[in-house]
Amino acid sequence: MPQYVLTAAQASAVDQQLQRAGLLDLAMEEAGSAVARLVQQQYPAGRVLFLAGGGANGGDALVAARHLHVQGREVEVLALPARHRLTQLNRRRLQAVGVACRPLKAAAAQRSVEAAALLVDGLLGTGFTPPLRAPLDTLVHIINAASCPVLSIDIPSGIDAHSAEAGLAVQAQHTVSLMGWKPALLFGESAARAGAVTLVPLTVPAAWVQAQALAVRPTDAEVGAMLPARRNDAHKGTAGHVWVLGGHPGTVGAAALTAAGALRTGSGLVTVHSVAEIPLVMPELMVHRHSVWDAAFRAFGDRRPDAVAVGMGLGPDAAHIARRVLSWNIPTVLDADALQPELIGHGHDSCLWTPHPGEAARLLRTSTPELTRYPLEAARALQEQLGGVVVLKGGPSVVAYSGGLSVAQGGHPGMASAGMGDTLSGILASLLGQGMDVVQAAVAGVRLHARAGERAGQLHGYGLSATDVASQLGAAWTDLTSETHPTRERLSFRV
Numbered sequence: 001m002p003q004y005v006l007t008a009a010q011a012s013a014v015d016q017q018l019q020r021a022g023l024l025d026l027a028m029e030e031a032g033s034a035v036a037r038l039v040q041q042q043y044p045a046g047r048v049l050f051l052a053g054g055g056a057n058g059g060d061a062l063v064a065a066r067h068l069h070v071q072g073r074e075v076e077v078l079a080l081p082a083r084h085r086l087t088q089l090n091r092r093r094l095q096a097v098g099v100a101c102r103p104l105k106a107a108a109a110q111r112s113v114e115a116a117a118l119l120v121d122g123l124l125g126t127g128f129t130p131p132l133r134a135p136l137d138t139l140v141h142i143i144n145a146a147s148c149p150v151l152s153i154d155i156p157s158g159i160d161a162h163s164a165e166a167g168l169a170v171q172a173q174h175t176v177s178l179m180g181w182k183p184a185l186l187f188g189e190s191a192a193r194a195g196a197v198t199l200v201p202l203t204v205p206a207a208w209v210q211a212q213a214l215a216v217r218p219t220d221a222e223v224g225a226m227l228p229a230r231r232n233d234a235h236k237g238t239a240g241h242v243w244v245l246g247g248h249p250g251t252v253g254a255a256a257l258t259a260a261g262a263l264r265t266g267s268g269l270v271t272v273h274s275v276a277e278i279p280l281v282m283p284e285l286m287v288h289r290h291s292v293w294d295a296a297f298r299a300f301g302d303r304r305p306d307a308v309a310v311g312m313g314l315g316p317d318a319a320h321i322a323r324r325v326l327s328w329n330i331p332t333v334l335d336a337d338a339l340q341p342e343l344i345g346h347g348h349d350s351c352l353w354t355p356h357p358g359e360a361a362r363l364l365r366t367s368t369p370e371l372t373r374y375p376l377e378a379a380r381a382l383q384e385q386l387g388g389v390v391v392l393k394g395g396p397s398v399v400a401y402s403g404g405l406s407v408a409q410g411g412h413p414g415m416a417s418a419g420m421g422d423t424l425s426g427i428l429a430s431l432l433g434q435g436m437d438v439v440q441a442a443v444a445g446v447r448l449h450a451r452a453g454e455r456a457g458q459l460h461g462y463g464l465s466a467t468d469v470a471s472q473l474g475a476a477w478t479d480l481t482s483e484t485h486p487t488r489e490r491l492s493f494r495v
């Protein structure tokens with residue numbers, strides 16, 4: 001089942017459906033028991049201190065405390081006055097099994113934190129609207145000064161579920177996200193506050209969640225099923241011919257990396273066209289050096305590849321060149337220098353635009369900090385302006401298409417190095433050239449890139465390079481498709 005991303009308002013809409021169906025109590029029970037299970041698995045010893053707020057987030061904490069207590073764990077519970085009906089109910093249930101709920105005051109919290117082996121933060125969840133009011137601001141300071149690990153329920157208290165920014169908020173080691181991902185758990189400083197995130201989907205009808213969701217996060221099995229299976233009699237003429245139009249004196253490596261990315265994603269033929277001397281990073285590449293771009297277009301005549309990537313290191317003429325390529329109306333990846341505002345309105349349905357946040361801000365005529373605060377909305381706004389499909393790159397990348405948003409899983413912080421995006425353009429052009437639909441090429445391409453980055457990260461850590469990522473693409477493809485594509489070996493039998 002895919003994972004979904006929900007804003008606070010969308011999560012609350014599903015809560016209301018659960019409430020109408022009489023299922024909200026069960027959802028809270030499931031949420032709290034999942035928290036208790038995780039505590040037992042990951043933090044199996046010592047006293048667990050629960051700080052519970054007055055809303056349903058606090059209710060989840062009270063359920064978790066009850067489960068742990070009946071399993072024999074030492075728990076201590078400090079709670080604000082319960083405002084939510086189910087939080088009041090779970091307070092009574094906790095007291096019924098013999099656990100006292102003491103009032104949550106700063107001085108008591110300060111003392112209790114010192115004796116705790118784990119602190120569970122159930123102060124505020126998706127019902128939080130900034131700014132943080134007293135006494136919660138003091139409590140957040142106390143939590144952040146604790147020497148024990150902190151596990152937050154649903155979202156670290158003080159984080160606005162929608163925004164990638166974080167002001168005064170809990171710094172957790174672990175967050176248990178309920179029902180779906182919240183945008184804040186995926187991007188920027190707010191994601192860093194959440195620590196490791198465990199998603200607990202809850203027993204909620206998938207259609208209810210899907211109907212509300214802002215974005216989807218496809219699983220590897222779903223991505224693997226999108227990638228084309230190749231027949232055993234495949235040959236280079238059936239695996240797609242990609243052209244790479246890029247490079248300029250000083251930035252020749254960009255086009256070479258794109259070409260390597262396309263070859264390593266399985267393209268049958270890859271040709272680089274440039275007016276600069278492109279290094280032959282792989283002898284399998286074909287490289288055509290043209291005197292000027294007008295001469296290149298004359299030489300192309302009516303010939304067209306299966307897909308083209310344009311813009312990587314292309315230099316000052318990029319917008320003009322990209323516009324000529326767009327008039328071919330073939331599957332096209334636009335990257336780097338080709339991402340210029342004057343191209344807005346010149347795209348077509350088979351265009352895949354791949355800005356990083358700086359390029360995206362240029363296209364939307366906004367600032368990068370403004371754009372990265374709400375990456376999902378930014379990707380959607382870009383797609384509405386540009387048409388086709390947009391990949392807003394980052395850790396993680398967002399794919400925006402007509403009517404939908406998808407957030408990639410995984411990746412590695414070592415991918416924050418030059419040339420990574422160039423390699424991605426090659427991957428995307430390769431998948432388009434192999435006949436994939438443009439949305440699926442984007443969704444599968446970013447995951448393939450991220451998976452190759454994870455593999456390369458295991459080998460090279462923060463020292464990994466774009467070339468290292470390209471070299472892992474074949475293995476990454478195998479990882480993603482191992483459950484879905486029967487290979488010749490798996491189908492064979494002995495006689």
Ligand SMILES: NC(=O)C1=CN([C@@H]2O[C@H](COP(=O)(O)OP(=O)(O)OC[C@H]3O[C@@H](n4cnc5c(N)ncnc54)[C@H](O)[C@@H]3O)[C@@H](O)[C@H]2O)[C@@H](O)CC1
Nearest residue numbers: 027028055056057124125126127128129131132133154179
């Ligand atoms: N379907 C789901 O996703 C489920 C969600 N559940 C929980 O429900 C939570 C949402 O519950 P609620 O809507 O009750 O909200 P919260 O539990 O986040 O808390 C709302 C309370 O916080 C106070 N508050 C809000 N902003 C504040 C601020 N700036 N400073 C100080 N206090 C502030 C409000 O006055 C209110 O009392 C989720 O985060 C999750 O933990 C679970 O109970 C299970 C089901």
Ligand SMILES: Nc1ncnc2c1ncn2[C@@H]1O[C@H](COP(=O)(O)OP(=O)(O)O)[C@@H](O)[C@H]1O
Nearest residue numbers: 356393394395411413415416418419420421422
């Ligand atoms: N921390 C990270 N986690 C996951 N992916 C990352 C991370 N940092 C960078 N990337 C990926 O690396 C690529 C960087 O692209 P870009 O900035 O265009 O690089 P360049 O222009 O140098 O080729 C994007 O695909 C992005 O998603």
